[in-house]
Amino acid sequence: MAPEKHLAREQLPIPDVKHVGLTTYDAKDPNTSYPPIRELRPPKGAPNVLIVLIDDVGFGASSAFGGPCNTPVAERLAANGLKLNRFHTTALCSPTRQAMLTGRNHHSVGMGAITEMATSAPGNNSIRPKDKAPIAETLKLNGYSTAQFGKCHEVPGWEVTPVGPFHQWPTGSGFEHFYGFVGGEANQYYPGLYEGTTAVEPPKSPEEGYSLTEDLADRAITWVRQQKALMPDKPFFMYFAPGATHAPHQVSKEWSDKYRGRFDDGWDALRERTIEAQKKLGVVPQDAELTRRHDEIPAWDDMPDELKPVLARQMEIYAGFLEQTDHEIGRVVDAIDDLGFLDDTLIYYIIGDNGASAEGTLNGCFNEMTTLNGMPGIETPEFLLSKIDEFGTPTAYNHYAVGWAHGLCAPYQWTKQVASHWGGTRNGTIVHWPNGFADKGAVRSQFHHVIDVAPTILEAAGLPAPTSVNGIAQAPLEGVSMIDTLREAATPESHHVQYFEMMGNRGIYFQGWTAMTKHRTPWSADAPPPFDDDVWELYGPDDWTQSHNLVEQHPEKLAELQRLWLIEAVKYNVVPLDDRGFERINPDIAGRPQLIRGNTQLLFSGMRVSEWCVLTLKNKSYSVTANLVVPEGGANGVIITQGGSVGGWSLYAHDGKLKYCFNFFGIEHYITTADRPIPAGKHQVRMEFAYDGGGLAKGGDVTLYYDGEAVGTGRVEQTIPMGYSADEACDVGSDTGSPASPDYGPTGNRFTGEIEWVQLDIGEDNHDHLITAEDRYNLAMARQ
Numbered sequence: 001m002a003p004e005k006h007l008a009r010e011q012l013p014i015p016d017v018k019h020v021g022l023t024t025y026d027a028k029d030p031n032t033s034y035p036p037i038r039e040l041r042p043p044k045g046a047p048n049v050l051i052v053l054i055d056d057v058g059f060g061a062s063s064a065f066g067g068p069c070n071t072p073v074a075e076r077l078a079a080n081g082l083k084l085n086r087f088h089t090t091a092l093c094s095p096t097r098q099a100m101l102t103g104r105n106h107h108s109v110g111m112g113a114i115t116e117m118a119t120s121a122p123g124n125n126s127i128r129p130k131d132k133a134p135i136a137e138t139l140k141l142n143g144y145s146t147a148q149f150g151k152c153h154e155v156p157g158w159e160v161t162p163v164g165p166f167h168q169w170p171t172g173s174g175f176e177h178f179y180g181f182v183g184g185e186a187n188q189y190y191p192g193l194y195e196g197t198t199a200v201e202p203p204k205s206p207e208e209g210y211s212l213t214e215d216l217a218d219r220a221i222t223w224v225r226q227q228k229a230l231m232p233d234k235p236f237f238m239y240f241a242p243g244a245t246h247a248p249h250q251v252s253k254e255w256s257d258k259y260r261g262r263f264d265d266g267w268d269a270l271r272e273r274t275i276e277a278q279k280k281l282g283v284v285p286q287d288a289e290l291t292r293r294h295d296e297i298p299a300w301d302d303m304p305d306e307l308k309p310v311l312a313r314q315m316e317i318y319a320g321f322l323e324q325t326d327h328e329i330g331r332v333v334d335a336i337d338d339l340g341f342l343d344d345t346l347i348y349y350i351i352g353d354n355g356a357s358a359e360g361t362l363n364g365c366f367n368e369m370t371t372l373n374g375m376p377g378i379e380t381p382e383f384l385l386s387k388i389d390e391f392g393t394p395t396a397y398n399h400y401a402v403g404w405a406h407g408l409c410a411p412y413q414w415t416k417q418v419a420s421h422w423g424g425t426r427n428g429t430i431v432h433w434p435n436g437f438a439d440k441g442a443v444r445s446q447f448h449h450v451i452d453v454a455p456t457i458l459e460a461a462g463l464p465a466p467t468s469v470n471g472i473a474q475a476p477l478e479g480v481s482m483i484d485t486l487r488e489a490a491t492p493e494s495h496h497v498q499y500f501e502m503m504g505n506r507g508i509y510f511q512g513w514t515a516m517t518k519h520r521t522p523w524s525a526d527a528p529p530p531f532d533d534d535v536w537e538l539y540g541p542d543d544w545t546q547s548h549n550l551v552e553q554h555p556e557k558l559a560e561l562q563r564l565w566l567i568e569a570v571k572y573n574v575v576p577l578d579d580r581g582f583e584r585i586n587p588d589i590a591g592r593p594q595l596i597r598g599n600t601q602l603l604f605s606g607m608r609v610s611e612w613c614v615l616t617l618k619n620k621s622y623s624v625t626a627n628l629v630v631p632e633g634g635a636n637g638v639i640i641t642q643g644g645s646v647g648g649w650s651l652y653a654h655d656g657k658l659k660y661c662f663n664f665f666g667i668e669h670y671i672t673t674a675d676r677p678i679p680a681g682k683h684q685v686r687m688e689f690a691y692d693g694g695g696l697a698k699g700g701d702v703t704l705y706y707d708g709e710a711v712g713t714g715r716v717e718q719t720i721p722m723g724y725s726a727d728e729a730c731d732v733g734s735d736t737g738s739p740a741s742p743d744y745g746p747t748g749n750r751f752t753g754e755i756e757w758v759q760l761d762i763g764e765d766n767h768d769h770l771i772t773a774e775d776r777y778n779l780a781m782a783r784q
Helices: 072-079 093-102 135-140 212-230 253-259 266-281 305-338 368-372 381-386 402-408 450-461 483-487 555-571 773-781
Strands: 048-053 082-084 145-152 177-182 193-195 198-200 236-241 345-350 429-432 442-444 497-502 505-510 513-517 537-539 600-603 608-610 622-630 637-644 647-654 657-664 668-677 681-691 700-706 709-716 729-732 754-762
Touching: 048 093, 048 305, 048 450, 072 305, 072 345, 072 429, 093 135, 093 450, 135 145, 135 236, 135 450, 145 212, 177 212, 212 236, 212 305, 236 305, 253 305, 266 305, 266 402, 305 345, 305 381, 305 402, 345 450, 450 483, 497 555, 505 555, 513 555, 537 555, 622 637, 637 754, 657 681, 657 700, 657 709, 668 700
Parallel strands: 048 236, 048 345, 082 442, 145 177, 145 236
Antiparallel strands: 082 429, 177 193, 193 198, 345 429, 497 505, 505 513, 513 537, 600 754, 608 729, 622 681, 622 754, 637 647, 637 729, 647 657, 657 668, 668 709, 681 700, 700 709
16 A cells, blocks of 8 residues: 655645646546545554543542542553553643643633633633634544543533534534533433434433433444444544533442442541552552641541431442443443454543532532522431432432542542642543553553643644644644653653642642642632632642641742742733632623523423523512413423422423422422313413512412413422522423423423413512522532
């Protein structure tokens, strides 16, 4: 086979090669000759690439890094590959993902925090600059097949709609195929799924055995088999990013019951066991010290005895959840192996996009929406105990306590969101490429960051970083290739300096030294101090766990690193620092577009839109009106619903009658029923809710109407003030997620008549001003 002619791969798409030569009049002329059409491929030897990114996992969680959660697939890949024990993320979801996918720092690509907190500042606007194309686009334009499965939390909030624009969705970011969800978290039993940019339903119900991660693995296996069956010579790039193990922690009992009794001695004992296991594995040095537990995190012995069985069960659920996730990843890896391509596939198995999540409160919760709505007192110890057997099931939306998050980040300080310390940013990572790296079962301890993944892939594939993509001149990559590090343990460190910042928590790494300041605590509602009042810490190159603060001994070193942090911050759009809460959630103040304006919204049958895309009906009076065509046999099914089994409301027909159900966190269902069936033919039905006022989450009176005539009244004693769900939609014509009313199930609830339109109207007694800054901030942070 003739060698490939040089292709100008620095300019993407690669320019067409123009044929210059004899053109004959007749194709049968013997002098007619054109070069054959060649399919675009990467350079010879370019490997397949698989990136696995798990959600919300601390360094000390996986058994591959000394943790209590069994991850045999990770261990197997590590035994035939390499463990990275100084690999770092950004401390939060969206920023880590956008940084990894672009090879640039998170502020440099507009993702200073989660998409829901975007502002108009360049470092925080959630808009990926056109001169920083993602790695998937580069690989696709060089001849790779590309696909993403699972979580996408990089789409600006105002673009998560059925009408787009879609240029920052996965299929607009270089992935030819996408199957997963768009947002911060997903119900493992009732996810809001998209194929490409089209909303789709899960293939089966929880009763039929559905779980999201298994579904994602099934889809990934089908895709990779198809790729290699039809084009075995064409390498693939697969990004597998399950919603696991982000809350809600949901997994079948076959997984969680494996861990019965394993955590009865609590999180402090867990940390002690973990560091000993880590030393035996060699993923931390023998002289590494276990950092102290900060006063903000309660000791296990100080927790109420009656609550401990529930706390232990929370951790059993999580451990089973992580093991199940590893198992499904293993199915994808095995499928690649069965096809004969595993040895020539570069795998990054990144165990966490940040540290373990401390967003579950000090006690944990059965339905995290109660906490996120500022109503944690609803879930008393007695209530939690009554639900202990339901944790992890489709009826639960649970999250573990802060103490477990800290325990799973052992041996480091702090957790997710805290970018200043390794507990928030150091994530165990495994790299597997038998055809590329000679060492097997070794550990690499050079400092690296998630922005180094993209440059590594390009070097492995023999591809240049493009200077132009789709006509836009490209900015340089900001990460460094890890290839030399991975090939030779003695390679000197190449990633010399790295800043960290997340909502005011900030730090700097430089040649082994670290300086940092924790500005705010994730689970605290207290206002953070002024930036200039923050207390900085300094740790030396030999202090693996950041245990000994050297500020007093080396004040000049601290000053040097603080100055370096500021230089890096200016370089990458980190400033202005922004620790605001409510102001960043309010689009008017933050300076980003908002989807819904005014007091009226019209919806049509078949629409499924997120809670952010619907008029806010909370803490105020409102009405819901629908024009229907009812069949002769009567009507049944959902007219419109918002939320699901963990909270929300539904207007529907049951046994022919109009009904309204307000679901208060799954604890109470306030149902109002019309006194007679909806007549056959064309009719207008209406529900009016008259809010009591006087504060948040108050009750109100419900009245139902047929064609303007009152046909039923009822009462809602208490309402949900901030958010019904973190991922359920507003549906017209059916309830596509978990059911908001006990009168119907998750399937078979489609409206049997015709819905011409549904209109939402807000009343004149607006109580929205009663919502506090902390309320809005806490709800938004739940969606990361």
